[in-house]
Amino acid sequence: MEFSQSNDKLVHLLLIRLERISVDSYWAHRASGVRGALTKLLGEMESGKEIDPARLQINVLAGFEILQKAAEEYL
Numbered sequence: 001m002e003f004s005q006s007n008d009k010l011v012h013l014l015l016i017r018l019e020r021i022s023v024d025s026y027w028a029h030r031a032s033g034v035r036g037a038l039t040k041l042l043g044e045m046e047s048g049k050e051i052d053p054a055r056l057q058i059n060v061l062a063g064f065e066i067l068q069k070a071a072e073e074y075l
Helices: 001-020 028-046 054-073
Strands: none
Touching: 001 028, 001 054, 028 054
């Protein structure tokens, strides 16, 4: 249960950060796709469904990569 709660918090944090990427950014479109996948995963987690940990990891890592690349645009 504790593991699931930390995943919920991480996914919520990523969703909030990905939403803040400027629409003018090259990465905004990719962020939209990852947000959709994370939102679906979050819904499954909250409804008590068992999720594939690899699927969660892939989408979380993709979210962090997009955030990093979007931030690099502004450096």
